[in-house]
Amino acid sequence: MFDSSVPNQRRKPTDWSDKQFETRAIRSGQDPDPTTGSVVIPINMASTYRHDAVGEFKGYEYGRTGNPTRTALEDLLASLEQSRWALCYASGTAAAQNIFWLLDPGDEVLLSDDIYSGTYRFLVGTLARYGIVTTLVDFGDLNATRAAIGPNTRLVWVETPTNPNIRIIDIAAIAEIAKQTNALLVVDNTFATPYLQQPLALGADLVMYSTTKYLGGHSDVVGGAITGNDLALGAFFQDQQNAAGAVPSPFDCWLTVRGLKTLAVRMDRHCENAQRVAEFLEGHPAVDQVFYPGLSRHPGHEIAKRQMRDYSGMVSFTVKDGFEKAKTIVERTKLFLLAESLGGVESLIEHPGQMTHISVEGTGVGVSQDLIRMSVGIENVADLIADLDRALA
Ligand SMILES: *Cc1c(COP(=O)(O)O)cnc(C)c1O
Numbered sequence: 001m002f003d004s005s006v007p008n009q010r011r012k013p014t015d016w017s018d019k020q021f022e023t024r025a026i027r028s029g030q031d032p033d034p035t036t037g038s039v040v041i042p043i044n045m046a047s048t049y050r051h052d053a054v055g056e057f058k059g060y061e062y063g064r065t066g067n068p069t070r071t072a073l074e075d076l077l078a079s080l081e082q083s084r085w086a087l088c089y090a091s092g093t094a095a096a097q098n099i100f101w102l103l104d105p106g107d108e109v110l111l112s113d114d115i116y117s118g119t120y121r122f123l124v125g126t127l128a129r130y131g132i133v134t135t136l137v138d139f140g141d142l143n144a145t146r147a148a149i150g151p152n153t154r155l156v157w158v159e160t161p162t163n164p165n166i167r168i169i170d171i172a173a174i175a176e177i178a179k180q181t182n183a184l185l186v187v188d189n190t191f192a193t194p195y196l197q198q199p200l201a202l203g204a205d206l207v208m209y210s211t212t213k214y215l216g217g218h219s220d221v222v223g224g225a226i227t228g229n230d231l232a233l234g235a236f237f238q239d240q241q242n243a244a245g246a247v248p249s250p251f252d253c254w255l256t257v258r259g260l261k262t263l264a265v266r267m268d269r270h271c272e273n274a275q276r277v278a279e280f281l282e283g284h285p286a287v288d289q290v291f292y293p294g295l296s297r298h299p300g301h302e303i304a305k306r307q308m309r310d311y312s313g314m315v316s317f318t319v320k321d322g323f324e325k326a327k328t329i330v331e332r333t334k335l336f337l338l339a340e341s342l343g344g345v346e347s348l349i350e351h352p353g354q355m356t357h358i359s360v361e362g363t364g365v366g367v368s369q370d371l372i373r374m375s376v377g378i379e380n381v382a383d384l385i386a387d388l389d390r391a392l393a
Pocket of ligand 1 (some may be wrong): 091093094104116118159165188190191209210211212213222223224
């Protein structure tokens with residue numbers, strides 16, 4: 001990916017950039033193994049690599065610094081994002097931390113007021129001690145965003161669709177505002193995936209993922225990634241990936257590559273099922289509000305239509321009878337498993353106020369106790385709707 005200062009003889013992967021997303025997902029970064037012809041990439045478990053002579057090696061020297069299975073995943077992700085580089089980490093949180101290594105004491109991060117709670121927790125709980133200032137902003141309000149951005153703003157951190165309230169943020173409009181200062185726009189694209197939304201093309205500087213979610217797609221691996229086009233930033237993060245050391249295991253990389261092959265077909269079904277589930281909930285008497293950008297009455301519907309291919313599989317809703325009712329519903333579904341996380345083939349349901357977002361209770365990150373969040377899986381949608389109908393009764 002990058003020119004190294006040492007002779008680096010890593011094989012260049014076949015360039016599939018003229019092919020469509022689905023094709024790139026199957027082939028990019030996954031050239032057949034030259035020694036065996038294996039059509040599936042091998043899992044390379046070596047922690048160290050023999051040098052041909054002092055300072056001469058085949059592109060890999062130590063497993064933290066670089067690993068061929070990780071390279072396959074990174075090449076694949078860059079191909080799917082149509083970006084110049086991608087780097088992978090042991091978790092989405094580790095990927096976010098690598099981005100935070102850009103910050104100096106006194107720097108400010110503008111953070112969405114509806115956000116993955118771990119991102120908020122690390123900034124406010126840990127990085128505040130190092131003089132990093134975090135300010136919560138409603139990025140849906142462009143005037144508020146313009147007013148909030150200042151000379152010390154180094155990062156503008158956006159998630160869209162947001163978590164857990166499923167709001168839509170206009171990436172191109174925020175990029176426009178960030179460009180007027182020195183701030184870098186980071187988009188956490190975990191909910192949308194590169195199949196549904198390409199933030200770099202909309203003006204973002206960096207995209208991050210929890211690959212644990214839709215990219216892995218089977219609830220069996222934890223991982224993260226950063227991707228972008230700026231080569232100096234890429235080189236910086238590659239150094240930090242090695243220096244901080246939160247790298248993914250070769251097996252985790254292999255599982256993530258396997259998951260990514262089917263990303264497009266899985267996302268199509270996630271979107272189709274979520275739309276049907278959202279429409280069902282909209283008509284249900286026990287339900288107060290439904291948050292799904294595919295619904296025409298969703299306030300972000302028009303922006304989502306413009307910047308996304310489809311609306312993803314995350315649906316949130318509030319119930320009329322408050323916390324007790326919400327608690328009963330999430331405990332009564334059978335197909336929708338009561339669990340945190342999202343993006344796997346199986347449907348999950350949870351109560352953000354008491355589960356994923358409990359660490360933001362009492363802060364500016366607004367999470368209602370009436371709110372239920374669902375990750376709609378790829379099961380038969382009639383079965384899913386029947387399960388919800390029974391739980392809501
Ligand atoms: C899960 C998640 C993260 C954190 O990723 P991990 O892999 O759990 O560390 C960050 N952002 C979003 C939107 C997430 O859903």
